[in-house]
Amino acid sequence: MVNLYHKHVLIITDIEGSSLCRNYEMSSFMTTTWPEACVGMSLDVDAVCKALFLAGVETITIKDFHRTGYNLFPELIDNRARVIHGYCAGPVPGIGDPKPATAVLMIGMHAPSGSNGFLAHTLTSRIASLTVNGVLMSEAELFSASLAPFGISPLFFSGCPIACQSAQQKITGLHCFPIEKVSNGKPFPAESWRQVLAKEAVKAVTTQVGTPFEPIGPFKAVIEMRDGPKTADKLARRWGHSFDGAFIFLNQDSIHDLYYELMRLCYLTPLIEKFLTPALALFNLRGKYGLWWARRQYYRNLKNNLNSV
Template structure:
C-alpha cells in the first residue's frame, strides 16, 4: 500500500497567529517542528496499517517547512512548487491507495480559525458550483480524479466538519477551534497520538466509499479583496466577470478547473 499525505500548517495543534506560519519570523521554528511531528505521526499510523511508502507533499507557503531528518525511511518528500496545477497534491497519481491531510484549516471567510483562508489572502471567497470551498474541497476532488480516496484529515474543528460532510466516513482529528484572534487547542502531544491512531484505523478500515463524486460540470468563482485582481484574472481565456471583484470559469473537466486556478488566483 502506498499513501499520499498533503501537509499544511494553519490547522496544526496550538497555532494561533500568522507569525507562527511565516518562515521569516522566529515563531515559525517552533511550529515547523510541530507540523513535522504531526506528519511523522501520520506516517507511523500509515506504516502500522501496512503502508510500504508514504509520499508527503510539503504544502504550506514555500513548500520547505518540514524538518527532513525527522521523517521515517519509508517516506518520500515533495518540496517546493513545480508549477503543476495539482499544487498541494502534486505527486499524487492512480498508484496510491489513499490520501491523508494534516494541519488543514477552514475556508476563507470562516470565523473558526484566525488563520482561515483559501489558497492566498488576496481571495475573500472561492466558490465551486455555488458552494464556498476550502483548499480541501479542491484537493479531495483532485485525489478523486485519480481514483484515490481521501480517508483522514487533521485540522481545526470547522475544517473537520466540512471534510466529513464532503467525504462520508472520512476520519478526522480536531486539533483546535478559533474564537476571534484566539484558538483553543488540544496539546500537541495528544494530537500526535490521535493522528497516529486515527490514520492507522482509517487505513485498516473500509474506505471504498470515501471517494467524492466528480460533478458533470464545474464552475469556479473567485471573489477577490481587491477589484484590480479580478480585472487581471479576467484576461484568462474563458474567464468572465462575476461582479466588481469576482471572476468565474467553467469546464466539464476538473483538471481544467485546477489549471485555470493556477493562473486566476495569482
C-alpha cells in the first residue's frame, strides 16, 4: 500500500511542453497544425489523470492555461476529471475557486522569457525577458504563488529541460520530468513518454507532502518588451510605472501584487479592467469557438485519412 499525501489535485496544463507541439505554429490559435497539438496535450493530461485515479486520488480539476484556455478535447480526457476551460477573474486569477485541491501539478509547461528554452515566454511572448530581483521568473512561480493562500502545494512540473531547471531552482522540492522533443531527427515517442510522465506524476503525489510556495518580497521586477521602447513607454505610462528604453520597472512588496501588475501589463487596459467580467465572457466565447473548430478539423482529417487507406 503506497502513501497518498493528496487526494484532491489540481492540474495546470499548457501546450508548449506537451508531447505533440513541435513548433510555434502548432501552439498558435486556429492554425492548421494546432488541432494535433491539442490532441497531444489532451492525451498527456488523460494519461496523468488515469494514473492518479488508479493511485487513489479522488478528485482532479484540470485548468487549461494556454492562450484562450480552450485547447483540451474533453472527449479524450477521463470523464471523472473536471476540466476548466477559459478564464475567471478570481479568487485565483485565471482559475477561479481551486477547492478542494491541496496539490498542484503543472504539465506541458515552458521556460521563462529570456531563457533559451523551447518556445520560452512568461505570460506573453511580447515580454523578451522578465527578471525579478535579478533572476528570471517563470509562470510556474506565479501560478504556484497564486495558489498558496489556499494551502495548495506545487508538487510536480513537466516541460523542456530548461523549463524544469528554472522551476526546480526556485520551488524547493518540486519533482520535475523533462520533455526533450528533438531526438536526432527521429519522431518523438509521444506514447511511451506519456506513460513515464504519468508514473512520475504519481510518484510526486505519493512521495511528497510539499509546502505552498509564497516567496517574501520586496520584488524588483525588470521587464524588457520585445517590441522596444515605444511599447514600453505606452504600457508603463498606462499603468503608472517607471521605464527606460525597452525596460519597465516594477517594485512590489507582495508576490500577489506583482502577479496582478504583470497581468495588467500583459492583458488589460483600464477599460477592460473596469468591465472584466463581460470582457472575459467575450474572450471565452472566442475560445469556445476555436475549440469547436479544432475538433471539427481534427475529426474531419481523421475521417478523410481513414477513407483514403
